[in-house]
Amino acid sequence: MNYKTPKGTKDILPSDSYIWQYVEDKAKTVFNNANYKEIRTPIFETTELFTRGVGDSTDIVNKEMYTFVQKERSLTLRPENTAGVVRAFIENGMHRYPSPVKLWYKGPMFRYERPQAGRQRQFHQLGVELFGIENASADAEVIQIAMKLLDELGLKNLSLEINNIGCPKCRNAYKESIKEAVSSRLLEFCTDCHLRFEKNPLRMLDCKNDKCKELFASTEIESVINSEFICEDCVKHFSELQEYLKVLNIDYKINKRLVRGLDYYNRTVFEITSTNLGAQNAVCGGGRYDPLVEMLGGPHTPAVGWAFGMERVISLLPALEEKPLDLFLVTNNTKKAFELAEKFRKQGISCDFDLANRKFQKQIEKASKCGAKFAVILGEDEISSGVMTLKNMQTGDQQKLPSFEDVIKAVSSPV
Ligand code: ATP
Numbered sequence: 014m015n016y017k018t019p020k021g022t023k024d025i026l027p028s029d030s031y032i033w034q035y036v037e038d039k040a041k042t043v044f045n046n047a048n049y050k051e052i053r054t055p056i057f058e059t060t061e062l063f064t065r066g067v068g069d070s071t072d073i074v075n076k077e078m079y080t081f082v083q084k085e086r087s088l089t090l091r092p093e094n095t096a097g098v099v100r101a102f103i104e105n106g107m108h109r110y111p112s113p114v115k116l117w118y119k120g121p122m123f124r125y126e127r128p129q130a131g132r133q134r135q136f137h138q139l140g141v142e143l144f145g146i147e148n149a150s151a152d153a154e155v156i157q158i159a160m161k162l163l164d165e166l167g168l169k170n171l172s173l174e175i176n177n178i179g180c181p182k183c184r185n186a187y188k189e190s191i192k193e194a195v196s197s198r199l200l201e202f203c204t205d206c207h208l209r210f211e212k213n214p215l216r217m218l219d220c221k222n223d224k225c226k227e228l229f230a231s232t233e234i235e236s237v238i239n240s241e242f243i244c245e246d247c248v249k250h251f252s253e254l255q256e257y258l259k260v261l262n263i264d265y266k267i268n269k270r271l272v273r274g275l276d277y278y279n280r281t282v283f284e285i286t287s288t289n290l291g292a293q294n295a296v297c298g299g300g301r302y303d304p305l306v307e308m309l310g311g312p313h314t315p316a317v318g319w320a321f322g323m324e325r326v327i328s329l330l331p332a333l334e335e336k337p338l339d340l341f342l343v344t345n346n347t348k349k350a351f352e353l354a355e356k357f358r359k360q361g362i363s364c365d366f367d368l369a370n371r372k373f374q375k376q377i378e379k380a381s382k383c384g385a386k387f388a389v390i391l392g393e394d395e396i397s398s399g400v401m402t403l404k405n406m407q408t409g410d411q412q413k414l415p416s417f418e419d420v421i422k423a424v425s426s427p428v
């Protein structure tokens with residue numbers, strides 16, 4: 014039998030995992046510095062959490078969920094993590110924490126999609142959720158954190174698009190206008206759009222179908238999209254967000270067709286795209302979802318967040334060299350090697366040695382093959398005279414050093 018990874022999934026091999034660790038380390042630093050705390054939620058939840066929390070007019074819920082029944086309970090592998098984080102927020106009474114509650118997460122998500130470049134069935138997201146602040150300063154902060162992280166990772170050619178899709182107060186009239194604008198030609202839209210028409214006409218604007226996109230151009234819808242439909246409070250929120258972005262020197266474009274993800278987004282939605290990606294050019298998506306906590310059974314709590322696709326971000330990273338092993342111990346005295354390796358590791362020096370106790374020459378070759386910066390050679394001579402021979406694996410230079418501290422100093426100083 015030839016076992017293979019299931020379609021749409023990938024192993025992350027040792028030759029790549031250091032890149033993942035690099036992204037995760039950078040993220041951890043950026044989040045910690047801004048006082049965001051990590052949250053880890055289960056990778057499966059009750060199915061209803063997603064049908065309600067993501068919304069049944071979304072592709073995620075309608076087509077992409079991995080659902081299974083266990084003891085008559087329907088469970089789903091998480092397709093995204095906002096619903097799970099909101100569930101945890103409510104279940105753990107986090108609305109009683111000092112506001113705002115600023116959280117981040119990372120981990121695998123599962124969507125039954127057609128695998129292609131930039132699209133997998135198990136992929137990874139990194140994201141933040143900020144609870145408790147209605148003011149546009151919260152939207153600005155989460156956008157700032159996303160841009161900061163992507164910038165620190167060295168990503169270039171990114172563009173930020175923002176929109177304000179209104180609030181429950183003003184959006185209903187907008188939805189009705191969209192319905193009116195497309196209704197005479199509804200039959201020509203795709204079947205998914207028929208469902209969206211009934212459940213959430215706003216999501217029709219997000220349709221990827223070429224025919225639907227064409228239809229938009231030829232219906233009244235363009236003028237509806239371009240109309241100023243949002244209420245005074247939403248206008249104020251949107252202009253405040255823009256003021257903050259200007260102060261933060263973050264470039265943005267307004268895209269009035271941007272609606273995005275969850276059914277329960279309100280006001281701010283945004284997306285960061287890269288011109289260096291192909292068809293799947295969205296790196297990061299997010300928005301404000303003020304009604305969601307209450308909808309899932311909690312007290313009214315405004316919230317805003319985003320998620321980025323780690324595979325897509327990693328595919329955009331500039332070339333990155335793996336940090337080499339600091340030193341390889343070459344000795345036939347395995348017990349001594351254990352003892353010394355532990356001493357080096359305690360000093361933060363990465364260190365390895367030959368567990369198979371091969372001949373000296375083979376061990377030197379191994380030190381070279383595994384890319385170690387230095388080899389410490391400990392033959393019988395060295396052990397009896399209490400010195401260590403330090404070999405610089407790049408230059409081949411060797412020197413005898415009288416103490417452990419001297420070796421630490423030599424290994425730690427830049428080559
Ligand atoms: P897309 O338009 O690419 O389908 P989306 O709107 O479904 O994206 P979100 O649900 O907002 O995406 O997820 C946020 C980010 O997660 C996306 O911007 C993307 O980088 C990443 N992502 C989403 N789905 C996948 C997938 N199937 N494989 C890899 N990355 C993904």
Ligand code: MG
Binds near residue numbers: 072
């Ligand atoms: Mg998608």
